[in-house]
Amino acid sequence: MNLIIDFGNTSIKAALFDGPRLIETYTGISTEHLIKLSKENNPEYLIVSSVTKSQLEVSNLLGADIIYLSSSLPLPFQINYKTPQTLGLDRIAGIAGAQELFPNQNVLVIDLGTCITYDLIDSKNVYHGGGISPGLKMRFKSLHNFTAKLPLIEPTNEFELIGQSTKESILSGVINGMISEIDGIIRMYTDKFAHLRIIMCGGDAKFFENRIKANIFVAPELVLMGLNRILLYNV
Structure with missing residues (x-):
């Protein structure tokens, strides 16, 4: 399972993928929901695109094993x-x-x-x-x-x-x-x-x-x- 996260200018979007297949998307979610999503699904891979949060801030939220775009x-x-x-x-x-x-x-x-x-x-x-x-x-x-x-x-x-x-x-x-x-x-x-x-x-x-x-x-x-x-x- 892959967890995809986009910290945009106005909202946070996320999605779960099984390989190339989209499972579910989440739009306008909170950081608390994002942390819960990560813990519940325990993704094998995680990629983050962020224009609002630093890599340090994201790592503090979600852990260290993250690919940053x-x-x-x-x-x-x-x-x-x-x-x-x-x-x-x-x-x-x-x-x-x-x-x-x-x-x-x-x-x-x-x-x-x-x-x-x-x-x-x-x-x-x-x-x-x-x-x-x-x-x-x-x-x-x-x-x-x-x-x-x-x-x-x-x-x-x-x-x-x-x-x-x-x-x-x-x-x-x-x-x-x-x-x-x-x-x-x-x-x-x-x-x-x-x-x-x-x-x-x-x-x-x-x-x-x-x-x-x-x-x-x-x-x-x-x-x-x-x-x-x-x-x-x-x-």
Whole structure:
């Protein structure tokens, strides 16, 4: 049994795998639940990706026999990135997850979380990089925080192209702007890479999956799948 843990910017996610097979996932769990999960399942292998806790903090919680994700860890793909040491761990794991789903294919991973990240791996298993832009909630917060009078708006499924109030205008600008961005980015990658697969993941993937023109595959557990793939590559 493998225990996979992702300490993200906003929550803790975990999963249990039997080899490559996903058994169960846990989203938004507490550290106490995580400790209990580890003790109850006594995993043979454990991998951690963390952007919020140090290795010392994690070791104090879960023990010492842990594989920690980093760009220097042996990976099942080649990194063609100028500054691999600055590459986000979630991006690394997402690419490994894309390999698991569509091996030896051109794949664009779009992760819709705190930020939007775009990541490209080609059919020769070379990771080329991608892009980073503000996520959905970040866009709403920035309009509120960097202006004197614009209110803080929560995302909603009810929005129009032409807003007829300040609230409606913000919803239109932010949500339609993101849709146009994603559609446009996909189009540019599709022009550059033949037979491109598109995978969408992250907390806002469900919100956008039916609003994007391209044929996309939504994989909510992509990062956890990728972490497990990297774990299996290292044991």
